[in-house]
Amino acid sequence: MQHTISVIVENDFGVLSRVATLFSGRGFNIESLSVAPTNEDGLSRMTIVTRGDEQVLEQINKQLNKLIDVLKVLDFSDDSAIERELALIKVSAEDDARAEVLRVVDIFRAKIIDVTPKSYTIEATGNPLKIDAILDLLRPLGLKEVVRTGSVAIGRGAKGWNG
Amino acid sequence: MRFHMKMNGARIMLECLKKEGVDTVFGYPGGTVINLYDELFNFKEIHHILPRHEQAGTHAADGYARATGKVGVAIATSGPGATNTVTGIATAYMDSTPMVIITGQVPTALIGNDAFQEVDIIGITRPCTKHSFLIRDVKDIALTMKKAFYLARSGRPGPVLVDFPKDVQMAMGEFHYPETVEIRGYKPNLSGHPRQVEKAVAMILDSKRPVMYVGGGAVLGNAAEPLTALARKLSVPVTTTLMGLGAFPENDDLSLGMLGMHGAYCANMAMSNSDLIIAIGARFDDRVTGKLSTFAPHAKIIHIDVDPTSIKKNVRVDLPIVGDVNDVLTKMIKQVDKSDDKLPGFIADLASWNADIADWKEKHPLSYKQSSTVIKPQFVIQKLRELSDDDAIISTDVGQHQMWTAQFFKFNKPRTLLTSGGLGTMGFGLPSAMGAQAAYPDRQVITICGDGGIQMNIQEMATLVQNRLPVKIVILNNNFLGMVRQWQELFFDKRYSSTCMELPINYIKLADAYGAKGFLAKKPGEVEDVIKQGFEEKGPVIMEFMIAREEKVLPMVPAGASLNEMVLNA
Ligand SMILES: Cc1ncc(C[n+]2csc(CCOP(=O)(O)OP(=O)(O)O)c2C)c(N)n1
Ligand SMILES: [Mg+2]
Numbered sequence: 001m002q003h004t005i006s007v008i009v010e011n012d013f014g015v016l017s018r019v020a021t022l023f024s025g026r027g028f029n030i031e032s033l034s035v036a037p038t039n040e041d042g043l044s045r046m047t048i049v050t051r052g053d054e055q056v057l058e059q060i061n062k063q064l065n066k067l068i069d070v071l072k073v074l075d076f077s078d079d080s081a082i083e084r085e086l087a088l089i090k091v092s093a094e095d096d097a098r099a100e101v102l103r104v105v106d107i108f109r110a111k112i113i114d115v116t117p118k119s120y121t122i123e124a125t126g127n128p129l130k131i132d133a134i135l136d137l138l139r140p141l142g143l144k145e146v147v148r149t150g151s152v153a154i155g156r157g158a159k160g161w162n163g
Numbered sequence: 164m165r166f167h168m169k170m171n172g173a174r175i176m177l178e179c180l181k182k183e184g185v186d187t188v189f190g191y192p193g194g195t196v197i198n199l200y201d202e203l204f205n206f207k208e209i210h211h212i213l214p215r216h217e218q219a220g221t222h223a224a225d226g227y228a229r230a231t232g233k234v235g236v237a238i239a240t241s242g243p244g245a246t247n248t249v250t251g252i253a254t255a256y257m258d259s260t261p262m263v264i265i266t267g268q269v270p271t272a273l274i275g276n277d278a279f280q281e282v283d284i285i286g287i288t289r290p291c292t293k294h295s296f297l298i299r300d301v302k303d304i305a306l307t308m309k310k311a312f313y314l315a316r317s318g319r320p321g322p323v324l325v326d327f328p329k330d331v332q333m334a335m336g337e338f339h340y341p342e343t344v345e346i347r348g349y350k351p352n353l354s355g356h357p358r359q360v361e362k363a364v365a366m367i368l369d370s371k372r373p374v375m376y377v378g379g380g381a382v383l384g385n386a387a388e389p390l391t392a393l394a395r396k397l398s399v400p401v402t403t404t405l406m407g408l409g410a411f412p413e414n415d416d417l418s419l420g421m422l423g424m425h426g427a428y429c430a431n432m433a434m435s436n437s438d439l440i441i442a443i444g445a446r447f448d449d450r451v452t453g454k455l456s457t458f459a460p461h462a463k464i465i466h467i468d469v470d471p472t473s474i475k476k477n478v479r480v481d482l483p484i485v486g487d488v489n490d491v492l493t494k495m496i497k498q499v500d501k502s503d504d505k506l507p508g509f510i511a512d513l514a515s516w517n518a519d520i521a522d523w524k525e526k527h528p529l530s531y532k533q534s535s536t537v538i539k540p541q542f543v544i545q546k547l548r549e550l551s552d553d554d555a556i557i558s559t560d561v562g563q564h565q566m567w568t569a570q571f572f573k574f575n576k577p578r579t580l581l582t583s584g585g586l587g588t589m590g591f592g593l594p595s596a597m598g599a600q601a602a603y604p605d606r607q608v609i610t611i612c613g614d615g616g617i618q619m620n621i622q623e624m625a626t627l628v629q630n631r632l633p634v635k636i637v638i639l640n641n642n643f644l645g646m647v648r649q650w651q652e653l654f655f656d657k658r659y660s661s662t663c664m665e666l667p668i669n670y671i672k673l674a675d676a677y678g679a680k681g682f683l684a685k686k687p688g689e690v691e692d693v694i695k696q697g698f699e700e701k702g703p704v705i706m707e708f709m710i711a712r713e714e715k716v717l718p719m720v721p722a723g724a725s726l727n728e729m730v731l732n733a
Pocket of ligand 2: 640
């Protein structure tokens with residue numbers, strides 16, 4: 001079962017490696033991880049996409065909470081959160097393919113952010129499934145390079161993570 | 164306005180230790196802690212003990228902490244000094260010992276440059292510390308130390324490492340020790356939820372075959388008293404893990420002794436036939452559960468632990484209670500008192516369960532075949548119990564002798580057994596005893612070691628003699644790495660690959676070389692005399708017993724077998 005967790009952490013020296021060590025040391029799986037400062041002083045937020053059965057997910061949750069630098073673990077189990085990911089995609093596109101690339105970009109409401117006679121660079125955002133879908137369509141046209149940020153997630157509704 | 168004197172960072176560190184009530188530290192000097200040692204030179208409030216190896220210093224701080232319940236403190240220089248502490252730190256981590264380890268570090272400007280004796284000790288120890296800090300500024304020392312001690316001793320205790328660069332030791336600053344400390348990501352849940360306590364007591368009073376399964380958490384959480392009171396009030400039998408020994412008096416009728424791989428038959432049978440297991444500060448380690456899929460098939464499980472990650476890690480749990488074990492047990496006693504209408508009926512119903520247990524106890528008690536020609540190790544352990552003080556502290560090394568001690572010594576008081584349970588660290592016995600003796604100079608401290616493990620920190624004989632620490636060292640000499648040999652005998656057709664210690668050591672001469680006394684017993688008739696002579700000596704002694712070489716630790720649940728599939732005599 002795939003699962004998205006947000007972790008609010010002190011943005012102290014070493015916190016990223018504590019989380020990474022925890023996952024590797026206990027054999028937990030990381031599909032993606034993104035981290036950046038929040039609006040609150042001294043706090044960063046990690047979004048981790050992981051995989052495991054219920055018992056593993058419960059352990060991940062508890063073990064993260066046990067880290068001293070972790071303030072809060074938000075467990076987005078059901079549809080309680082909105083997830084987005086950004087991808088930068090370089091495709092080689094010459095002749096006929098150029099028009100096809102533009103059509104795909106248009107359908108996915110993505111953007112061209114760099115262009116050469118032989119290539120386009122595309123910026124796409126959306127939930128991770130949408131990114132998978134645009135990549136599937138662009139792949140036959142000639143993917144040269146793909147950079148994905150990994151998911152970030154935020155809870156639905158008026159409330160912030162701490163109320 | 165109060166006037167604050169400026170002092171250097173090294174001195175501030177010592178003032179912090181003093182504020183934390185530290186009276187003894189175990190440390191080894193070197194280039195990046197030379198400033199700290201320079202301050203220690205005139206700092207009379209802290210007694211510094213110089214071990215002969217940093218690993219031993221760390222085990223000594225661990226032994227000090229296990230025996231007293233206070234935070235143990237170890238110091239090492241950067242680089243090799245720091246890496247030498249790693250085994251000691253991991254040992255403490257696995258058994259949740261409260262400890263602060265201060266390591267020197269190269270000056271902050273050089274960190275990351277592969278400077279002389281630089282090592283990323285925070286990185287190396289990250290998986291085996293509760294937390295760690297690098298102090299980058301002299302003004303951060305006091306708050307960091309306040310946090311370090313608070314983290315080490317609160318919640319589920321553990322070792323905390325503080326990396327202390329040389330330039331920060333030399334920088335000048337003022338000393339203000341914070342009165343309180345807040346760590347926003349750290350709020351251990353100490354108070355057991357009253358609803359859960361109520362439910363737990365109701366489950367117990369509904370059960371017919373309950374058993375208390377007690378781990379090291381009950382010792383760490385100072386819960387021996389409410390545990391004993393609750394068990395006696397309910398007449399519920401109690402089994403402990405290796406780490407839980409001493410939390411419940413083994414001379415009580417309700418005691419089943421130790422459970423698990425080398426546990427008592429009655430304890431493992433009780434677990435296997437129970438309908439309710441009350442786990443108290445225990446973590447369902449694989450050495451205890453045997454094969455998980457057949458573990459306690461009929462039992463509901465109540466799990467009380469201060470660390471939520473211990474709960475449901477290995478086994479399903481019907482009722483979790485997160486909280487300090489002392490708090491939860493005390494609340495349970497009160498709750499039982501409120502349900503006293505049900506209590507007599509419950510206890511009356513336990514008669515048949517307690518009769519089953521009495522049967523198991525009688526059928527296969529822990530036993531061994533006495534011999535008139537060769538010394539049986541179990542006999543030595545029994546004689547040691549008989550001849551030692553009531554409040555003697557016993558430390559062990561790791562191997563067969565450790566299990567014989569756990570089976571036959573009979574521990575009645577908490578913090579009287581110091582043993583490396585989680586990591587199983589050979590070399591732990593002697594230095595941990597040294598730490599306990601430093602804490603309690605007037606109590607009898609005995610370490611029981613094998614001929615293999617004693618050599619792993621034998622250099623500490625020098626520390627004992629120098630510091631007049633009269634540790635009684637017992638060596639059960641089978642001239643084998645006995646525990647491994649036992650496995651080779653049982654599971655590898657007696658192919659004794661590298662487990663025979665070919666070279667006999669003359670321990671009497673060795674003791675003499677360090678300025679201590681040594682005694683040797685070769686025949687059963689000599690055992691008592693040697694123990695008496697050893698105990699009478701004022702200083703440290705070695706008492707060596709040439710034991711039956713191929714004696715096995717029994718009973719045994721082979722790795723991967725179910726708890727009720729014990730090998731009773733092989
Ligand atoms: C540091 C370390 N190395 C290896 C082991 C594996 N080991 C466990 S018990 C044992 C044999 C110990 O022999 P000895 O000290 O003579 O004790 P005995 O079992 O003979 O009583 C060994 C090698 C260990 N636990 N710790
Ligand atoms: Mg041996």
